Amino acid sequence: MKALTKKETNADGKRKPVAGTKQISHLQFSKEELQMKKKLVSVLLATSMVLSLVACTGGTEATSDVATGTTEGGQTTVEAPAGDYDLTSIKMVVDGTLTANLDNRQDAFIEQWQEAIKEETGRDVTLNINQLDHSGYVDAVGRLFAGGDYPDVMIMPASMYAQYSSTGILWDMTDAYNNAEFQSRMEKPEINEGLKRDGKLYGFSPAYGNGCVTYVKTAWLDAVGLKASDIKTYDDYYNMLLKFTNEDPDGNGKNDTYGTIAAGFMKTDEAPYINYLPEFWQDAYPAIYQNESGEWVDGFTEDATKQALVRLQKAYKDGVIDPETLTASTKIAREKYFSNEQSGSSGSFAYWAGTWYQTLTDNLVKNDVDTELVMLEPIAEVGAYINREAPVWVIIDDQDGDNSREQAIFDTFIDTMLDGGKVQVLWTYGAEDVHWSTKAESFVLNAGTDNEKSYEYADGEFHLKQSPNDANTLWKKNAMDPALVIAPLVGEYADFTSTSELAAQGNLFFVQHCKDAHPSPSCETLTNESGTIQDAQNRVISAVIVEGKDVDAALADYEAEAGAIVAQALSELNAQ
Ligand SMILES: [Ca+2]
Ligand SMILES: [Ca+2]
Numbered sequence: 001m002k003a004l005t006k007k008e009t010n011a012d013g014k015r016k017p018v019a020g021t022k023q024i025s026h027l028q029f030s031k032e033e034l035q036m037k038k039k040l041v042s043v044l045l046a047t048s049m050v051l052s053l054v055a056c057t058g059g060t061e062a063t064s065d066v067a068t069g070t071t072e073g074g075q076t077t078v079e080a081p082a083g084d085y086d087l088t089s090i091k092m093v094v095d096g097t098l099t100a101n102l103d104n105r106q107d108a109f110i111e112q113w114q115e116a117i118k119e120e121t122g123r124d125v126t127l128n129i130n131q132l133d134h135s136g137y138v139d140a141v142g143r144l145f146a147g148g149d150y151p152d153v154m155i156m157p158a159s160m161y162a163q164y165s166s167t168g169i170l171w172d173m174t175d176a177y178n179n180a181e182f183q184s185r186m187e188k189p190e191i192n193e194g195l196k197r198d199g200k201l202y203g204f205s206p207a208y209g210n211g212c213v214t215y216v217k218t219a220w221l222d223a224v225g226l227k228a229s230d231i232k233t234y235d236d237y238y239n240m241l242l243k244f245t246n247e248d249p250d251g252n253g254k255n256d257t258y259g260t261i262a263a264g265f266m267k268t269d270e271a272p273y274i275n276y277l278p279e280f281w282q283d284a285y286p287a288i289y290q291n292e293s294g295e296w297v298d299g300f301t302e303d304a305t306k307q308a309l310v311r312l313q314k315a316y317k318d319g320v321i322d323p324e325t326l327t328a329s330t331k332i333a334r335e336k337y338f339s340n341e342q343s344g345s346s347g348s349f350a351y352w353a354g355t356w357y358q359t360l361t362d363n364l365v366k367n368d369v370d371t372e373l374v375m376l377e378p379i380a381e382v383g384a385y386i387n388r389e390a391p392v393w394v395i396i397d398d399q400d401g402d403n404s405r406e407q408a409i410f411d412t413f414i415d416t417m418l419d420g421g422k423v424q425v426l427w428t429y430g431a432e433d434v435h436w437s438t439k440a441e442s443f444v445l446n447a448g449t450d451n452e453k454s455y456e457y458a459d460g461e462f463h464l465k466q467s468p469n470d471a472n473t474l475w476k477k478n479a480m481d482p483a484l485v486i487a488p489l490v491g492e493y494a495d496f497t498s499t500s501e502l503a504a505q506g507n508l509f510f511v512q513h514c515k516d517a518h519p520s521p522s523c524e525t526l527t528n529e530s531g532t533i534q535d536a537q538n539r540v541i542s543a544v545i546v547e548g549k550d551v552d553a554a555l556a557d558y559e560a561e562a563g564a565i566v567a568q569a570l571s572e573l574n575a576q
Helices: 019-029 032-034 039-054 071-073 106-121 135-146 158-164 176-177 182-184 216-221 234-246 303-319 330-337 357-366 404-418 420-429 502-510 522-544 552-576
Strands: 089-094 127-132 153-156 212-217 258-260 288-291 297-298 346-352 373-376 385-387 392-395 441-446 452-456 470-474 512-515
Touching: 089 404, 089 452, 106 127, 106 404, 106 420, 127 135, 135 216, 153 158, 153 404, 158 373, 158 522, 182 404, 212 216, 212 357, 212 385, 212 502, 216 373, 234 258, 234 303, 234 346, 258 502, 297 552, 303 522, 303 552, 330 357, 346 357, 357 373, 357 470, 357 502, 404 420, 441 470, 502 512, 522 552
Parallel strands: 089 127, 089 153, 258 346, 385 512
Antiparallel strands: 153 392, 212 346, 212 373, 288 297, 441 452
């Protein structure tokens, strides 16, 4: 259903039947089935929108619903060379990656970004940010697209990028990237080289991926007589979870705690899917991936996945996993973890490495809970934590056959993101004198408590300030993690470094204990029908783990629901 290309026509020029055609019949499905297929519908609508844009955009008429700026008056800029495009606004969609959210002075970030852009590019551009909830991001974007509401730029998690990269919706930024100003400072070109599909780059990542590590509450380990260094195998880990569940580690006299909690047993719509419960999934990779012999396979039906599902089924039955894991968002999972009320909380929690080590600790401090967290070395069966593919920034192609608008967006928004200076600082740390400063100042966090901490800075000394929405925590970073970025700050900004010791420890620990995630698959059938596969996977997860259904029976249901689609996807992938 993507824009017609040579690839999709037969020798006689007729359009080949493409995967997804039969999905038109979903319109006759029940409301419930429609709901289940919402992701698919979103993608279909999005891709058919592109098709209709291509069909109706011709000559000098700019009829695109997606077009912004000067094309809106019916005049196109077909003759205009790149660089002359009069870009006046950028509509951006983002998830929780942008830490400078509405509660944290996003207005100041926008204002300073607009000023810096004017200084650097001469362009007067209004930045409009639509920040969507992090947990439901993929669905929310699908709904925006389905409603024809396309941004100019947006962030996409890697698996979403794989899904959309072949649709024609994303602008081919290969040339723009190759000629970008930041290339002279590039330290890790392999990150974006790895994002190319058939040699073309449709999404840009300014940083590498990062991943999750398992944090454990030291006070709970002490309470049940364990040490983190003793947890070496799955049996050790499971024994720890049992003790956290059955031996009252919070000391309130009741067995009202859990071993662990996660945002979902498996995050079926976002690679690497299993990073929130690594000890249970171990060597399983329950998604379509390329195995060691180079063949694309469905890991969801492999024996390793069956064994992982059985481990999770037992853990659920034993009560060591918080049952809210089935539905919890990342926000709910982490808030339960560091809650002031530790009854109902968990001892072990796999979450993002680096900055989050500091943030989780800060929240424990704020909630007056024993604060020490220890990072668990990967147990033997896990071996290494997963370094996810980096999320990317994409530019929406308005399909008018002219690159000047998209090039202007690249130059203004993406190229400046790694300018080594003012704009990169904004993406990395936020707004000057709001999130960070070089002015002399002193302040105290958690004054009058055991966790009181004083900070004092001389004039000219770069430092992070108190978080705008919470004067008792230190601000950490904005959208780009300084430890993960692929091109450095330079000149007067070169010594702007984050001061959090735990974040640095966390990043180092992760780098020492990680392996790269399998690359996300990209083919037409997955673009159109991955929602159906995810729905079938979610039903297996829920049936086996929560309802205690036999794993083989549940996988037979999966095969009946999604088997044909998976087989088609695998055949496309293996033919590439
Ligand atoms: Ca208790
Ligand atoms: Ca265009």
